Amino acid sequence: MELLSNLGLGFSVAFTTTNLLYCFLGVLLGTLIGVLPGIGPIATIAMLLPVTFTLPPVSALIMLAGIYYGAQYGGSTTAILVNLPGESSSVVTALDGYQMARQGRAGVALATAGLGSFFAGCVATFLLAAAAPPLAEIAFKFGPAEYFSLMTLGLVLAVVLAHGSVIKAVAMILLGILLGFVGQDVNSGIPRFTFGIPEIQDKLEFVCVAMGMFGFAEIIRNLEKKGDRDVFTNEVHGLMPSKKDFKDAAPAVVRGTLLGSILGILPGGGAILASFSAYTLEKKLAKDPSTFGKGDIRGVAAPESANNAAAQTSFVPLLTLGIPPNPVMALMVGAMIIQGIQPGPLVMTSKPDLFWGLIVSMWIGNLMLIILNLPLIGIWVKLLKIPYRLLYPAILAFCCIGVYSVNNAAVDVYLTAFFGLVGYVLIKLDCEPAPLLLGLILGPMMEENLRRAMLLSRGDPMTFVERPLSAVLLGVAVVLLALVFAPAIKKKREEAFQEAD
Amino acid sequence: MIKIRNPKDFWAGLIFIAIGAGAAIIARDYPMGTIARMGAGYFPFVLGTLLALVGVIITLMALGADGEPVGAFALRPLFVILGAVVVFGVIVKTLGMVISLALLVIGTAFGGHEFKLKEVLILAVVMAAFCTLVFIKGLGLPFPVWPAFGQ
Numbered sequence: 001m002e003l004l005s006n007l008g009l010g011f012s013v014a015f016t017t018t019n020l021l022y023c024f025l026g027v028l029l030g031t032l033i034g035v036l037p038g039i040g041p042i043a044t045i046a047m048l049l050p051v052t053f054t055l056p057p058v059s060a061l062i063m064l065a066g067i068y069y070g071a072q073y074g075g076s077t078t079a080i081l082v083n084l085p086g087e088s089s090s091v092v093t094a095l096d097g098y099q100m101a102r103q104g105r106a107g108v109a110l111a112t113a114g115l116g117s118f119f120a121g122c123v124a125t126f127l128l129a130a131a132a133p134p135l136a137e138i139a140f141k142f143g144p145a146e147y148f149s150l151m152t153l154g155l156v157l158a159v160v161l162a163h164g165s166v167i168k169a170v171a172m173i174l175l176g177i178l179l180g181f182v183g184q185d186v187n188s189g190i191p192r193f194t195f196g197i198p199e200i201q202d203k204l205e206f207v208c209v210a211m212g213m214f215g216f217a218e219i220i221r222n223l224e225k226k227g228d229r230d231v232f233t234n235e236v237h238g239l240m241p242s243k244k245d246f247k248d249a250a251p252a253v254v255r256g257t258l259l260g261s262i263l264g265i266l267p268g269g270g271a272i273l274a275s276f277s278a279y280t281l282e283k284k285l286a287k288d289p290s291t292f293g294k295g296d297i298r299g300v301a302a303p304e305s306a307n308n309a310a311a312q313t314s315f316v317p318l319l320t321l322g323i324p325p326n327p328v329m330a331l332m333v334g335a336m337i338i339q340g341i342q343p344g345p346l347v348m349t350s351k352p353d354l355f356w357g358l359i360v361s362m363w364i365g366n367l368m369l370i371i372l373n374l375p376l377i378g379i380w381v382k383l384l385k386i387p388y389r390l391l392y393p394a395i396l397a398f399c400c401i402g403v404y405s406v407n408n409a410a411v412d413v414y415l416t417a418f419f420g421l422v423g424y425v426l427i428k429l430d431c432e433p434a435p436l437l438l439g440l441i442l443g444p445m446m447e448e449n450l451r452r453a454m455l456l457s458r459g460d461p462m463t464f465v466e467r468p469l470s471a472v473l474l475g476v477a478v479v480l481l482a483l484v485f486a487p488a489i490k491k492k493r494e495e496a497f498q499e500a501d
Numbered sequence: 502m503i504k505i506r507n508p509k510d511f512w513a514g515l516i517f518i519a520i521g522a523g524a525a526i527i528a529r530d531y532p533m534g535t536i537a538r539m540g541a542g543y544f545p546f547v548l549g550t551l552l553a554l555v556g557v558i559i560t561l562m563a564l565g566a567d568g569e570p571v572g573a574f575a576l577r578p579l580f581v582i583l584g585a586v587v588v589f590g591v592i593v594k595t596l597g598m599v600i601s602l603a604l605l606v607i608g609t610a611f612g613g614h615e616f617k618l619k620e621v622l623i624l625a626v627v628m629a630a631f632c633t634l635v636f637i638k639g640l641g642l643p644f645p646v647w648p649a650f651g652q
Contacts, residue, residue: 051640167559168510171517174552178524178545185541190531192541193524216583223578223613390624393609396582397602397628400589405642413590417583424579428571429513447544459537 006356007129013357014364019059026063027365030070031372034087035078035380037222037388039395041071041087043215045331046207047402049338057339058354062361064335068328069121069311069362072271073369076113076304077380080106088214089271089307092279096292096299103295107239112249112297113304114373115241120257120305121366124312127261129359131313132348135320139345142321144452145463149473151442151449154325156477157266158435160484161273169435172426176439177446179204186448199411206334207403208412209440210327212419213426213433215399219392220424239374245297252282252298253305260306264313270326271307271314272434278306312362318343319355323445330441507568514560521552581612597645598637603629 013019033039045064052060075087080097093113100109142150159169182193183203191201241249259281260274282302283289292299315332317325322344324330336343341351348355373380403416423433457463465471505511525546534540585608593601603625610621636642 048640050642054641165510167555167562168513171513171552171555171559174548174555175517175520177548178520178552181524181545181548185531188532188541190541192531192545193527216586220575220578220582223582224572224575389610389613389615390620392613393606393621393624394628396586396609397605397632400586400605401602401632401636401642401644404590404593405636405644408643410590410594413593414587417586417590420583420586421579424574425516426513428574429509429516431513450544451539454537454539457537459535461536 002133003129006352007360009352010129010356010358010360013058013353014062014360018056019062019357019361020364022055022059022063023066023361023365024368026066027070027073027369027372029063030067030072031074031369031380032383033067034071034074034076034090035383036074036391036395037078037082037084039398040214041068041328042207042210042331043395043399043402044071045328045335046211046406047398049207049331049334050405052335053338057336057341057351058357060335060339061332061354061358062365064332065315065358065362066365068271069308069365070369072304072308072311073114073117073373074380075307076117076300077110077373077377078384080109080113080300081381082384087271089275089311090304091272092275092303093300095279096294096296099293099295100297100300105295108241108245108297109300110377111239111241111374112245112301114370116249116253116256116301116305117308118366118370119253120260120309121312121369122363123257124261124264124309125359125363125366128313128316128362129356131265132316132320132355132359135316136345136348139321141469143467144449144456145467145470146473147321147323148446148449148453149464149470149477150321151323151446153473153477153480154266154323155435155438155442156480158438160480161263161277164430164432166484168431172431172433172436173439176436176441177443178439179209179436180440180443181447186444187451197411199407199409200415203444204440205403205406205412205415206327206330206440207406208415209419210437211399211403212416212421213423213436215395216416216420217423217427217433219396220420221427222388222392239377241297249297249301252301255281255285256302256305257309259302260309261313263306264310264325265316266325270328271311274306274310275303278302308366315358319347319358320345324441327437327441503564505563507563507566508570509563509568510559511563512571514556514558514563517556517559518553519556521549521554521556523549525549525553578612582609585609585612593644595649597647597649598633599629599646600648602632 029044033044044067071087072089075085075090076093076097079085079090079094080101083094083098085091085094097109100106155173159166159173182200184191184201194200256278259278263274263277264270279299279302282298283292286292314325314329317323318329318332324333333343341347400413403412406412426433453463464474528542528545528549531542532540533542585605588608589601589605606625606628607621610616633646637644637646
């Protein structure tokens with residue numbers, strides 16, 4: 001079987017001492033930043049991006065990937081013990097996880113999150129290995145029209161599944177795409193929206209926007225509230241879930257894994273979206289939804305499985321289509337380009353060792369993570385005792401070093417501060433920053449593909465509907481958009497998100 | 502008399518109108534091209550206009566349905582922290598990692614609610630040492646360690 005021989009190649013790559021070491025380093029760092037609230041995979045990967053230049057390509061990608069899925073494990077620890085999401089994808093885990101901790105079941109909650117994540121990680125790794133080759137085949141049939149339609153679908157999905165107001169999410173996406181125009185127009189070389197700032201003649205550094213809006217703005221928002229948090233540190237014992245816990249959690253884990261895997265593959269998806277959706281689904285399916293929010297084990301099992309599955313399957317569009325479905329994957333594109341690799345369907349055939357080595361490393365990484373996070377939980381708990389007033393200056397320091405070192409430019413630091421201000425104002429006005437980032441990532445690619453498609457069709461916009469693949473993608477997008485604005489669904493959706501809040 | 506019933510959306514809408522219209526106006530200075538051969542201004546103009554339109558809808562809807570008022574801005578963290586970050590950007594090349602980072606830590610800590618001098622000073626020293634060791638010595642990032650004139 002081809003898959004087996006491919007996986008064999010992957011094992012031979014991932015099992016070298018160097019790659020095992022970088023995999024371990026990645027998941028260790030991932031757990032660390034996952035546990036610490038306020039610093040996420042975006043900041044960490046951005047900080048390490050310049051460093052990866054000196055590493056071999058496979059090792060660099062293995063380490064960066066480890067940070068992303070490792071953060072999903074670490075994030076749950078903080079959510080459960082402190083009622084504060086260590087990672088934005090663990091927001092919903094805090095709802096029931098923290099309640100379980102208050103009932104003295106912190107150990108069980110942690111074990112459920114860890115084992116659920118591990119199961120999800122294994123399934124997602126396998127899915128990635130199985131789904132990527134056929135998808136890459138399809139990708140070769142994609143022309144500019146299909147790429148444009150696919151990205152439109154991705155943006156629509158981001159709107160449909162965004163938290164809060166639909167129309168404001170649309171506006172944020174448009175704003176993101178507009179920000180993506182900043183810099184030189186690839187076709188004509190004309191600098192656009194640069195306001196005479198030489199450092200953004202090329203393009204607006206994505207890391208500045210991401211770190212400003214997510215990192216800085218979040219920290220400032222956290223500082224609005226006074227007072228410290230309670231940490232349930234002394235009560236972590238009895239890790240093993242009981243038989244009943246297993247029976248309750250297992251189906252939730254399976255559902256969360258499946259949902260997360262699907263949402264990870266779709267452009268616009270990713271770990272955050274997956275955890276929210278999985279929680280909502282569990283609540284919908286439960287016979288007695290009132291137990292949720294009061295320490296229901298399913299409320300921990302499903303979102304934690306989902307976010308880990310999604311973190312891994314979000315590599316599928318990146319590696320097959322060359323489209324980064326979320327901000328973290330956009331940074332992975334950066335890492336690949338630093339190494340001279342153009343992400344896309346060719347990666348699999350031209351660099352099979354990299355492709356399969358990365359996939360297998362994820363499985364190994366998950367194995368390392370379960371050991372790091374369950375038996376060694378005590379170490380992470382100690383970290384949580386550091387008060388926030390000492391934590392956030394340290395996080396800001398890391399962010400500043402990270403932003404500065406991407407281009408070795410002070411302007412990037414100023415820009416990040418500026419976007420911190422913009423992000424904070426937008427948060428105050430209830431505008432979610434996530435759709436903006438997606439627009440920023442996909443915007444330039446959309447324009448490029450739109451122009452190429454129009455050039456090929458000699459200016460006939462019907463090309464998007466006449467090409468079957470493109471028509472299907474656009475059709476799905478239109479239906480989704482129509483549904484979300486339909487009054488009945490709109491109400492349901494609002495209820496669903498209300499529950500998740 | 503027009504009444505703003507949803508202040509958050511109202512202001513958000515106005516911001517979107519301003520940015521969208523601004524972008525569309527600036528984009529008109531770039532070559533438009535035709536639909537078959539789009540110039541640099543085509544897509545930005547379309548999207549700027551769209552954003553402004555969406556902004557109008559949001560603003561108008563804010564007049565029709567009730568919503569929460571805009572919460573108080575945490576001005577102290579906002580300006581102290583962002584200010585400290587900007588200062589870091591200005592001085593890091595000339596004063597080096599150790600001094601700039603220590604100042605950054607002290608500055609950002611000052612933006613919080615509690616400021617215990619001794620604790621913050623220790624944190625500043627630890628962070629400066631840690632970052633110098635890890636990022637400059639360990640990872641080889643090209644930051645100067647000390648002020649240029651000190652060497």
